[in-house]
Amino acid sequence: MKNVEIITIGTEVLIGQVIDTNSAWLGEKLQIAGLNINRKTSIVDTPELIISTLQKAFEENDIIITTGGLGLTKDDITKNSIAKWLNKNLVYHEPSVEHLHSFYKKRNREVNELVLKMALIVEGSEGFVNPVGASPGMMIPLPNNKYLFCFPGVPNEMKALFETYVFDKLKKLSERHTEHFHLYLTGITESQATALLSDFENSLPDYISIAYLPSYKLLRMRLDLNVNNENQEAIQFFKTKCQEMADLLKDYIISYDQETLEQVVSRLLKEKNKTLAIAESCTGGNLVGSLVKISGISQVLKGGIVAYSNQIKTQLLKVSEKILSNHGAVSEPCALEMAKEIRKLFQSDIAISTTGIAGPDGGSEQKPVGTVCIALVTQNFEFVKTYQLGNNPREIFIDRVIAIALENLRRLLLGIQLQKN
Amino acid sequence: MKNVEIITIGTEVLIGQVIDTNSAWLGEKLQIAGLNINRKTSIVDTPELIISTLQKAFEENDIIITTGGLGLTKDDITKNSIAKWLNKNLVYHEPSVEHLHSFYKKRNREVNELVLKMALIVEGSEGFVNPVGASPGMMIPLPNNKYLFCFPGVPNEMKALFETYVFDKLKKLSERHTEHFHLYLTGITESQATALLSDFENSLPDYISIAYLPSYKLLRMRLDLNVNNENQEAIQFFKTKCQEMADLLKDYIISYDQETLEQVVSRLLKEKNKTLAIAESCTGGNLVGSLVKISGISQVLKGGIVAYSNQIKTQLLKVSEKILSNHGAVSEPCALEMAKEIRKLFQSDIAISTTGIAGPDGGSEQKPVGTVCIALVTQNFEFVKTYQLGNNPREIFIDRVIAIALENLRRLLLGIQLQKN
Numbered sequence A, B: 001m002k003n004v005e006i007i008t009i010g011t012e013v014l015i016g017q018v019i020d021t022n023s024a025w026l027g028e029k030l031q032i033a034g035l036n037i038n039r040k041t042s043i044v045d046t047p048e049l050i051i052s053t054l055q056k057a058f059e060e061n062d063i064i065i066t067t068g069g070l071g072l073t074k075d076d077i078t079k080n081s082i083a084k085w086l087n088k089n090l091v092y093h094e095p096s097v098e099h100l101h102s103f104y105k106k107r108n109r110e111v112n113e114l115v116l117k118m119a120l121i122v123e124g125s126e127g128f129v130n131p132v133g134a135s136p137g138m139m140i141p142l143p144n145n146k147y148l149f150c151f152p153g154v155p156n157e158m159k160a161l162f163e164t165y166v167f168d169k170l171k172k173l174s175e176r177h178t179e180h181f182h183l184y185l186t187g188i189t190e191s192q193a194t195a196l197l198s199d200f201e202n203s204l205p206d207y208i209s210i211a212y213l214p215s216y217k218l219l220r221m222r223l224d225l226n227v228n229n230e231n232q233e234a235i236q237f238f239k240t241k242c243q244e245m246a247d248l249l250k251d252y253i254i255s256y257d258q259e260t261l262e263q264v265v266s267r268l269l270k271e272k273n274k275t276l277a278i279a280e281s282c283t284g285g286n287l288v289g290s291l292v293k294i295s296g297i298s299q300v301l302k303g304g305i306v307a308y309s310n311q312i313k314t315q316l317l318k319v320s321e322k323i324l325s326n327h328g329a330v331s332e333p334c335a336l337e338m339a340k341e342i343r344k345l346f347q348s349d350i351a352i353s354t355t356g357i358a359g360p361d362g363g364s365e366q367k368p369v370g371t372v373c374i375a376l377v378t379q380n381f382e383f384v385k386t387y388q389l390g391n392n393p394r395e396i397f398i399d400r401v402i403a404i405a406l407e408n409l410r411r412l413l414l415g416i417q418l419q420k421n
Helices: A021-032 A047-060 A078-086 A094-106 A113-119 A155-174 A190-196 A198-202 A232-248 A261-271 A286-292 A310-315 A321-326 A332-346 A394-414 B021-032 B047-060 B078-086 B094-106 B113-119 B155-174 B190-196 B198-202 B232-248 B261-271 B286-292 B310-315 B321-327 B332-346 B394-414
Strands: A003-009 A036-043 A063-067 A090-092 A120-122 A126-128 A137-142 A146-151 A177-185 A208-214 A219-227 A253-255 A276-280 A301-307 A350-356 A371-378 A381-388 B003-009 B036-043 B063-067 B090-092 B120-122 B126-128 B137-142 B146-151 B177-185 B208-214 B219-227 B253-255 B276-280 B301-307 B350-356 B371-378 B381-388
Touching: A003 A021, A003 A047, A021 A036, A021 A063, A021 A155, A036 A047, A036 B047, A047 A063, A047 A078, A047 A146, A047 B036, A063 A155, A078 A090, A078 A120, A078 A137, A078 A146, A090 A094, A094 A113, A113 A120, A120 A137, A126 A155, A137 A155, A146 A155, A177 A232, A190 A198, A190 A208, A190 A219, A198 A232, A208 A232, A219 A232, A253 A261, A261 A286, A261 A394, A276 A286, A276 A332, A286 A301, A286 A394, A286 B286, A286 B301, A286 B394, A301 A310, A301 A332, A301 B286, A301 B310, A310 A321, A310 B301, A321 A332, A332 A350, A332 A371, A332 A381, A350 A394, A371 A394, A381 A394, A394 B286, B003 B021, B003 B047, B021 B036, B021 B063, B021 B155, B036 B047, B047 B063, B047 B078, B047 B146, B063 B155, B078 B090, B078 B120, B078 B137, B078 B146, B090 B094, B094 B113, B113 B120, B120 B137, B126 B155, B137 B155, B146 B155, B177 B232, B190 B198, B190 B208, B190 B219, B198 B232, B208 B232, B219 B232, B253 B261, B261 B286, B261 B394, B276 B286, B276 B332, B286 B301, B286 B394, B301 B310, B301 B332, B310 B321, B321 B332, B332 B350, B332 B371, B332 B381, B350 B394, B371 B394, B381 B394
Parallel strands: A003 A036, A003 A063, A063 A146, A276 A301, A276 A350, B003 B036, B003 B063, B063 B146, B276 B301, B276 B350
Antiparallel strands: A036 B036, A090 A120, A126 A137, A137 A146, A177 A219, A177 A253, A208 A219, A301 B301, A350 A371, A371 A381, B090 B120, B126 B137, B137 B146, B177 B219, B177 B253, B208 B219, B350 B371, B371 B381
16 A cells, blocks of 8 residues: 655644644545555744655655645745755746636735745646635655645645545555445444444454544444455455444444434434424533534524523423422423423424533532433424433533434434433 | 654544644643644554654654553553663553552443553653543653653543643743733734734744634634743843733733633623523524533523524514515514514523524525624613625634624623624
């Protein structure tokens, strides 16, 4: 397999000014292209360090990717350093010169000599017009069939250039045949999945590997095939293994198409033509807010009430004083009343409610921090359940409650039994 | 100044399984400690690569920090590689052995030989008991008064170990005197601040520097003093410069104490004993949701209504059909009605409303994507204003609306004029 090194140029990443999200994104794409990433280096922008880092990367790798340092401030010295390293000149990339003129005109800004410097590329390289920004990207051939690719540091510019021009080139350069099987799961942790797949993982040949990409809401998994060439026997075997993995994980799979929980639920609501309303206490608007981030949700989402104070629970959501005094606001009867009332109030087909103790204060022995009651109701169905999520930072607690509520909504829409714990 | 290199060990970061938030956090802390970060390297976990990377880092730097590879799986080879590099043995760190027993007992899990391996540290090093996890951290003296610090890769464990044991040691090792002046700002972009501070920045001696740490909600800025020793003249001059910078930016400063906008608003509501209710359309629960993430907000936040559909706007928030047909849901009259009605309904002192076009669809020539109307009302005050935020991804649009709404609330609470654009 061919080796790649990613080099991030600029102080911002080193001193914590920005979090380097580019490298993680690139890392995943490079792996999918069939390349091997051995090292990622972030350096400050001095010519000496850029040149020595490029030289070392060239000696040990087949492909080098740099991000950063292609803009117009005095810190942007990536191109000059590369030209010095390779003993080449910088030349204007005419399509990018034209692009800069129209790009600046649209924004009513003047193109001066400083701006035009952005259109310079290393002599002998292939320039790529930036689809969403000003600075072009570059592909520079190096000795021994090696290549250097350069991108701006701004994430959306790097991503647009990579996807428009570079991914297919890298897939070809890798000279590998790769296939990928994506699974998105809920209700299972990374370590539970690792344990469940232990025998399966041991049965894999070295050209098939598993990747785990966990978050608080979702476990993304990928089975990767990476072989020398289009070997039909290996491809067939990979298909068998994909099926085997899907069978082992079948109780937890929510999507084979890289859909998030929010996207799956939004799609199912539309497919089944059902409307939704949400009454939130502990999640405080973040449950409905997570759905609002999905474009087109307005067709099925009527809205919600954030009943953070008990006053709103009794007045607007008609939770009886008796329930509050006998059971408390964090109780299954309260959650059920909240869901039933908001369904009536908003005239929706389905309603969800959440009430819990996010912490750090407010817990008791009976109801420790991390206790949450979640209810889901329709015209002829009622479900309510108490979950214990343990002591977490508020944001993680909220994310986990959202994940359980949406997973139960997904199951309700599919007619599957809801989560018992 | 002393040089540091951060080395991240493990494939997770390289193949995009996790985003490396540790390095950005460490980068900021190291700068505050008065150290100079030249390079950050992420490598896969092979002993050869770990050893060659450590050797190079040792040759070029004074302090090395590693994260990752201290757990109990077969991939966790950081300690063994370091021992091999330094030709030393691994020995049990007795306080961590004890800690592991109590840590596992609390979780009803057995301590076996494999688990105990986590308590091994490099001979001659200082071990640090992990305050929130299992694996200890280490400080290993190297030749020529250099040091190697090792942390687990899990962010909250790395941070707890760093703050409990290591930050003060590094501050001492840096042999520099550092001071820091923090400003949190809203209503100004990084490039606007750069332009505003251009002369100021040019007037700074090389021992004083500015750091910009932007996000969509907030611009964090820091002025740093970094001198050889406690030089009273430099400290006095730094104080003058802090005052000068604060004066230049005074219209935008929301906090000198590293408080976020949500924290400032939450504190002010409590101080002024005012309650809040929020009616949201385009932000869909994310405005109230951003406040709910602040612990203790329940004292002042009554809750909100997410009126995503027009039906809810008319029925629950009493927006007249006439306003909707004459002006539309994204209009100042609609925003004003929403805010007035939720204040009545929730019996709050203050109410905020948002209604806008998040996109990508739903825009028109008159009301393009990115148009938002925000209203704030009290018993005897009404404010409503339309803002044009341009075409952004939904999440960025939502964050920017939240920032404007909360900034206006802050100004209202302080009796300052609200934002005109």
